[in-house]
Amino acid sequence: PSTWILDLEDIESCGRLLTKTRALDKTSIGEKTSFKEGQVLYSKLRPYLKKAIIADEDGICTPELIAFDTFTNINPRYVMRYLISPYVDKAINQRSYGIKMPRVDASFMVNLPVPLPPLLEQERIVERIEDTFSALSVIDDLQTRYASDRDVLKGKLIDAAICGKLTKQLPEDGTAEELYQQIQEEKKRLEKEGKIKKNKKLPEITEDEIPFDIPANWKWVRLS
Numbered sequence: 352p353s354t355w356i357l358d359l360e361d362i363e364s365c366g367r368l369l370t371k372t373r374a375l376d377k378t379s380i381g382e383k384t385s386f387k388e389g390q391v392l393y394s395k396l397r398p399y400l401k402k403a404i405i406a407d408e409d410g411i412c413t414p415e416l417i418a419f420d421t422f423t424n425i426n427p428r429y430v431m432r433y434l435i436s437p438y439v440d441k442a443i444n445q446r447s448y449g450i451k452m453p454r455v456d457a458s459f460m461v462n463l464p465v466p467l468p469p470l471l472e473q474e475r476i477v478e479r480i481e482d483t484f485s486a487l488s489v490i491d492d493l494q495t496r497y498a499s500d501r502d503v504l505k506g507k508l509i510d511a512a513i514c515g516k517l518t519k520q521l522p523e524d525g526t527a528e529e530l531y532q533q534i535q536e537e538k539k540r541l542e543k544e545g546k547i548k549k550n551k552k553l554p555e556i557t558e559d560e561i562p563f564d565i566p567a568n569w570k571w572v573r574l575s
Contacts, residue, residue: 391418
């Protein structure tokens with residue numbers, strides 16, 4: 352009853368799982384094939400939809416999904432991104448057959464050449480793609496919600512940016528507190544050299560003044 356049953360409609364374009372259905376909730380199952388945790392699943396039916404995911408547990412699925420194994424020093428996320436790349440899309444569209452429901456042969460898929468970087472570079476490529484996709488998903492959501500008002504959309508997009516929702520916070524970036532201390536040291540130096548006037552210390556920002564939450568490594572400061 353707890354077996355994961357994966358159908359094509361459960362997968363969104365470009366690697367997003369929309370829903371996870373169990374056998375207990377299925378009224379009819381039909382013909383299925385099994386897959387294993389960690390395999391890359393790719394739809395050979397209507398491949399232009401770019402439906403591909405990485406299985407996070409064992410399950411069964413429609414035979415229209417091809418399951419690929421990855422081995423030592425191959426990042427499955429890199430393989431998945433490769434399978435939905437424009438290069439693969441173009442190659443498959445030239446070889447798919449059928450008018451209403453085009454599909455591609457599994458034998459053609461397993462023979463596709465793959466540009467394989469070293470493992471660490473695979474991981475960097477995937478991280479860069481997924482960070483960009485994350486930012487784009489925020490933009491897409493805002494465009495959908497505010498499609499009729501471009502000015503509102505622009506405002507919401509800027510709001511997302513200044514709240515830290517468009518960027519990923521990395522430990523190696525340091526903290527805004529460190530930056531703030533550097534600014535104070537620079538101001539003291541410029542005051543000492545007579546290049547700027549010494550200003551009265553500004554009051555600390557109180558909890559009541561803070562309008563929204565920001566990431567932990569950011570800092571609220573006075574504009575001046």
